[in-house]
Amino acid sequence: MYSFKNDYSEGAHPSVLEKLAITNFQQENGYGEDTYSRAAKDKLRAEMQNDEAVIHFVSGGTQTNLLVISYLLRPHEAVISAQTGHIYANETGAIEATGHRIIPVLSTNGKVTPEAIEEVLNAHYLRPHVVKPKLVYISNSTEIGSIYTREELQALYHLCEARQLFLFLDGARLGHALTATESNLTLADVAKYTHVFYIGGTKNGALLGEAIVFRRQDIAQDFDYSLKQKGALLAKGRILGIQFDQLFTDNLYYHLARHANEMAMQIASHMRQLGCDFLTVPTTNQLFPILPKVVIDALSESYAFYIWSNIDEQHDAIRIITSWATQQSTVSQFNKDFTRIYENYLPIR
Structure with missing residues (x-):
């Protein structure tokens, strides 16, 4: 995980x-x-x-x-x-x-x-x-x-x-x-x-x-x-x-921070392409996507993150943070996994 x-x-x-x-x-x-x-x-x-x-x-x-x-x-x-x-x-x-x-x-x-x-x-x-x-x-x-x-x-x-x-x-x-x-x-x-x-x-x-x-x-x-x-x-x-x-x-110092931001922006861009909304505008290495709770549950089987706040009965905002050490391969795999999970639950949005 x-x-x-x-x-x-x-x-x-x-x-x-x-x-x-x-x-x-x-x-x-x-x-x-x-x-x-x-x-x-x-x-x-x-x-x-x-x-x-x-x-x-x-x-x-x-x-x-x-x-x-x-x-x-x-x-x-x-x-x-x-x-x-x-x-x-x-x-x-x-x-x-x-x-x-x-x-x-x-x-x-x-x-x-x-x-x-x-x-x-x-x-x-x-x-x-x-x-x-x-x-x-x-x-x-x-x-x-x-x-x-x-x-x-x-x-x-x-x-x-x-x-x-x-x-x-x-x-x-x-x-x-x-x-x-x-x-x-x-x-x-x-x-x-x-x-x-x-x-x-x-x-x-x-x-x-x-x-x-x-x-x-x-x-x-x-x-x-x-x-x-x-x-x-x-x-x-x-x-x-x-x-x-x-x-x-x-x-x-700047190189490491910029890398973390770039990894986060790749995730944010991918989520946006799939139609996801965010609690706050993605700007740095902290992301707060709003997702169906069933998507969050499925995603949490392979990835650890915090549930940040409740939005409604079916949706929560989670917090995803990338770091200086987050690898491109990790982000690419996450985006693939997210697409599979998210598209599987599209009807409940």
Whole structure:
């Protein structure tokens, strides 16, 4: 059975493993002060066109969100997030456990708008009886596969600047967002129009790891203390630094993300040709086709995926995710199997 449940089922890209093996017996300083972590940070700063960026490598996405948000906010301050946002829907109350409320806003495409932020701010005026919204959390790509345009990110950033809010971008799948066909964003744009963001390695060819990026020093002044205090400062920081150094050599990071997107688009195109509808427009490596439940049952005999949401008595939306390691042969076989199953159940549509 092949799993389309996530984009981190495989280990790591071979070149990452090879680099880890080659450097294995080299002695290096700990806690991110090693040669490779420094080199990776230099590469990222150059790619972002921001020499002032402060970068820290940590192990995972939920950890990153907890670390950044709990560091930036004072006890009475809160986070604005789309209702589909990972911190609101899928992190077991990690942010709330640090004492900060998450204020959800409704979104049909997983994105937060300036209008939604203004609505929240206008509703939280009764000082000191309500929490103070201070940080806007967004994901790119979003939890339902959509992406922000440069213009949308600029609008959010300028509003946050005007209203003295932090804009924090969850980049667990940032590579997939930047390499989407419809994207007009670059990593430099993201660095310019957010206060903090992170570059996800776990879901794009690394064994594990995310790179937290603060756009300037004053925002990250004591973040290293917070990393240590919360157990996120790894003694063997080289393990993360080596991986990011390799991922940002010869554009490997972008190549892997683009491959995942291309595999997904082949599946999406094939499904569309057969007349399938989607919960959201296929854009990145996350697909949400709406299928008859009998088709889903038959498909699940050979493929693993998540049932995302119920549509009606006969239909559900499922989530299919391709990865950096999804092979062309797998996609071709899936499309053949899907055609056979789907056409067999056409009458029930």
